Amino acid sequence: MKTSNNDTEKDIANNIKTVSYTSDADGNQKPVSGSYWQPVNVVNHQAWREIEKQIENSKEKIRAGRVSCLHYYMTANQMSVGLLASYTGQSSLLVRLHLLPFIFTRLRRETLQIYADLFKIEVEDLIEGILKPPLYQQGENGKVQGNRNID
Amino acid sequence: MINFPHTQSAHCESGVAANLMGEKNIPMTEAMAFGLGAGLFFGYFPFIRINGLPLVTYRAAAGQILKRIGQINGVKITEKRFRRPDQAMTALDQAIENGIPVGLQTGVFWLPYFPRALRFHFNAHNLVVYGKEGDEYLISDPVFPTPVRCHAKDLARARFASGALAPKGKMYYVAEVPEKIERRPLIIGGIRSVCKMMLGSPFPLIGIRGIRFMANRLAKWPERLGKERADLHLGHVVRMQEEIGTGGGGFRFMYSAFLQESGKELDEPALLESASALTASGDRWRQFAVMAARICKDRPRQGDSYDVMADMIRECASFEEKVFEELNRWLKQ
Numbered sequence: 001m002k003t004s005n006n007d008t009e010k011d012i013a014n015n016i017k018t019v020s021y022t023s024d025a026d027g028n029q030k031p032v033s034g035s036y037w038q039p040v041n042v043v044n045h046q047a048w049r050e051i052e053k054q055i056e057n058s059k060e061k062i063r064a065g066r067v068s069c070l071h072y073y074m075t076a077n078q079m080s081v082g083l084l085a086s087y088t089g090q091s092s093l094l095v096r097l098h099l100l101p102f103i104f105t106r107l108r109r110e111t112l113q114i115y116a117d118l119f120k121i122e123v124e125d126l127i128e129g130i131l132k133p134p135l136y137q138q139g140e141n142g143k144v145q146g147n148r149n150i151d
Numbered sequence: 152m153i154n155f156p157h158t159q160s161a162h163c164e165s166g167v168a169a170n171l172m173g174e175k176n177i178p179m180t181e182a183m184a185f186g187l188g189a190g191l192f193f194g195y196f197p198f199i200r201i202n203g204l205p206l207v208t209y210r211a212a213a214g215q216i217l218k219r220i221g222q223i224n225g226v227k228i229t230e231k232r233f234r235r236p237d238q239a240m241t242a243l244d245q246a247i248e249n250g251i252p253v254g255l256q257t258g259v260f261w262l263p264y265f266p267r268a269l270r271f272h273f274n275a276h277n278l279v280v281y282g283k284e285g286d287e288y289l290i291s292d293p294v295f296p297t298p299v300r301c302h303a304k305d306l307a308r309a310r311f312a313s314g315a316l317a318p319k320g321k322m323y324y325v326a327e328v329p330e331k332i333e334r335r336p337l338i339i340g341g342i343r344s345v346c347k348m349m350l351g352s353p354f355p356l357i358g359i360r361g362i363r364f365m366a367n368r369l370a371k372w373p374e375r376l377g378k379e380r381a382d383l384h385l386g387h388v389v390r391m392q393e394e395i396g397t398g399g400g401g402f403r404f405m406y407s408a409f410l411q412e413s414g415k416e417l418d419e420p421a422l423l424e425s426a427s428a429l430t431a432s433g434d435r436w437r438q439f440a441v442m443a444a445r446i447c448k449d450r451p452r453q454g455d456s457y458d459v460m461a462d463m464i465r466e467c468a469s470f471e472e473k474v475f476e477e478l479n480r481w482l483k484q
Contacts (some may be wrong), residue, residue, distance in 0.1 A: 017296050018395050019161040021182075023403035027427055029159060029408035031181065031398070040393040040438075043386035044268060046447050050383060067277065077386035078202070078260070078272055086313035093417055136260070136270040 051078060059131065068104030069129040073119045077136035087115050155252050155281035157291040157298050161398030161405060164216045165190060166293025167254050167277040172220070174252055177238045177330045181293075185247075186409030187223070187337050188216025189344035191470075194357050201315075204387040209401035211348075213275030213316055216321065217254070225329025232319045234305045234451065239320035243280060246324060248416045252281040252291075254332040256321040258312025262294070264433060265297045269395060274316040280306075294395055323446055343482055345406075349475045359475070362468040371463035381457065386447045400433030403471075407433065421481045425474050432470035439463040 022032045056073040060065045075083050079097075085092040096109075097103045112123045121132050132138075156173050158181070160166030160398070172179045185191075190211050199204035218416035221228035234237035235432055246253045256293035258274040282289035287300045301309075310320045349358040356364055371386070391401075396406035406428040414422030442455050 007279045018294060019159050020397075020399040021161060021408055022399070023404075023430060027430070029404050029411055029426070030161075031408070031431065034157065037393055037399065039389060042388045042444040042448050043393075046386040048268060049389060083272065083314045108233070113297070136267045 067099050069099045071099050072131050087118055153250055153252050153255045153281045155291050157295050160293040162396045163277040163293050167279055168216055171325050175325050177328055182408035185405050187341045188219040188339045190216050191345045192348055193361045195361045207388050207391045226448040227327035228323050229326045230323040236311050240307055242464045243453045247283055251324045252279050253281050254279050254323045257309035263305050272314055274312045274318055315456050322467035331413035342478055346475045359468050359472045366464035370458050373457050378453050382447050383444050389443045390422045393440055403429055403433030425477050428474045432467050
C-alpha cells in the first residue's frame with residue numbers, strides 16, 4: 001500500500017523501527033523500515049486500555065477484600081489461572097484457592113516464594129500486599145521505568 | 152564469535168529462516184522464505200480464545216515455514232526440545248561454542264528487550280542466538296533493526312514459557328545445506344500448498360471460506376456483543392492483521408513480494424499479475440483496518456459501520472479467491 005505515515009501519535013512500540021512491505025512506484029513490494037503504522041497503534045492502545053481496566057478492577061476487588069493480592073499480580077501480568085498454574089507447577093484449583101484472601105494469608109513462605117520468583121518481587125510484598133508493577137514495567141534491575149506512553 | 156548476517160525482516164519465522172540460510176551461503180530474501188515455507192493462510196477460530204477473543208490468523212501455524220524449508224532436498228535442520236532449562240541452556244552454549252548460530256522459539260512476554268507494549272503472552276517468537284558475552288547472549292532478533300542482548304536468566308524463562316504453543320526449549324540449526332538449491336520446484340510446491348489451504352479446505356473456517364465466515368460474524372458483532380465488546384473483537388482482528396511481524400496487510404504484501412520475486416526469477420508473467428492482484432487485496436485489508444481503527448477510537452466517519460467493514464472483508468475474499476484460482480490454473484500448466 002502506498003502510504004507515507006506522518007502521523008505523530010505516540011508510538012506504542014517505543015518508536016522501534018519495524019519493517020513492513022510497501023510497493024514502490026513500479027508496484028514492486030519491498031521491505032521498508034519505518035515506525036508503526038498508525039491504525040495498529042490505535043488498536044494496540046485499545047488492547048492496553050482493556051488490560052489497565054482489568055488491573056483497576058482487580059485492585060478494586062483487593063480493596064474490598066474479595067481477592068488476595070495475588071490476583072493483582074496475575075492480572076497485571078496478563079495471566080489466567082491456568083497459565084499461572086502451569087508457570088508455578090501447581091494445579092489450577094490450588095491457584096484458585098490462593099486467590100482467596102483467607103487462604104492466601106495462611107500460605108507458607110515457600111509457596112509465596114514461588115510466586116515472588118515468578119513475578120520478580122519479594123515475599124514481603126506478597127505478605128504485606130504491596131502492589132508492585134508487572135514484569136513488563138520493571139527495568140533490568142527491577143526498577144520501575146517511568147512514563148508509560150500507553151494511553 | 153560467529154559473524155552472523157543480521158537482516159531485519161517483518162516476520163520472525165521467515166526472517167530467521169532467511170538469515171540462517173544466508174549464513175550458510177544460500178542467500179534468500181525473507182519473502183522468498185515465507186513463500187517457500189507456504190506461510191500465507193487464513194483461519195478464524197472462534198472456539199479458540201486469546202484473552203477472551205477469537206483466534207484470527209493470517210498465516211500458517213507457527214513452525215510451518217521452518218518445517219518446509221527443512222524438507223528441501225539436501226537441507227537438514229536439526230531440532231531439539233528439552234525437559235529442563237539447564238539442559239537447554241547448556242546445549243545452546245555448546246552449539247554457540249562450536250560456531251553454530253542457533254534458532255530458538257521463545258515467549259515474547261519474557262524478553263526484556265522487547266518494547267513493553269508488545270509483551271504479550273505469545274510463545275512462538277523466533278530468534279537466532281549467535282554469541283555469548285558473560286551472562287548475556289547476543290541475539291539476532293529479525294524484527295529488530297540491530298542485534299540485541301538478553302540476560303541468560305531471561306532467555307531461559309523465555310525458552311520455557313508456558314501456555315499455548317509452549318516452546319519447551321525448542322532450538323534448531325541448519326546442519327546441512329546442498330551446494331545449490333533449484334528453486335523452481337520449491338516455488339511451485341509452496342504455491343500449491345497455499346492454494347490448497349485457501350481454496351480447497353472442506354472446513355468452513357479456513358481459507359477463503361474462513362474470510363467470508365468471519366465477515367458474516369463481524370457484521371453481527373454489535374448486536375450480539377454490544378458496542379464495547381464488538382469494538383474489542385474488531386481491534387483484535389486488526390491487531391492480528393497488522394501487528395509487528397505481518398509486514399502489513401495480514402502478510403498479503405509479503406506474499407505478493409514473494410510472487411513478484413518468483414515471477415521475475417522464473418520469467419513467469421502470470422505470477423507477476425497474481426502479485427498485483429494480491430497487493431490489491433492487501434490494500435483492501437488495510438482500508439478495512441483504517442475504518443476499524445476509527446471505530447475503535449470512537450471517531451467514526453459517516454458511512455463507517457460494521458456492515459460496511461464486513462463487505463470490505465468479503466471483497467478481500469473475492470479478490471483472493473480470484474488470485475488463488477489464477478495461481479491454481481498456472482500450477483496446472
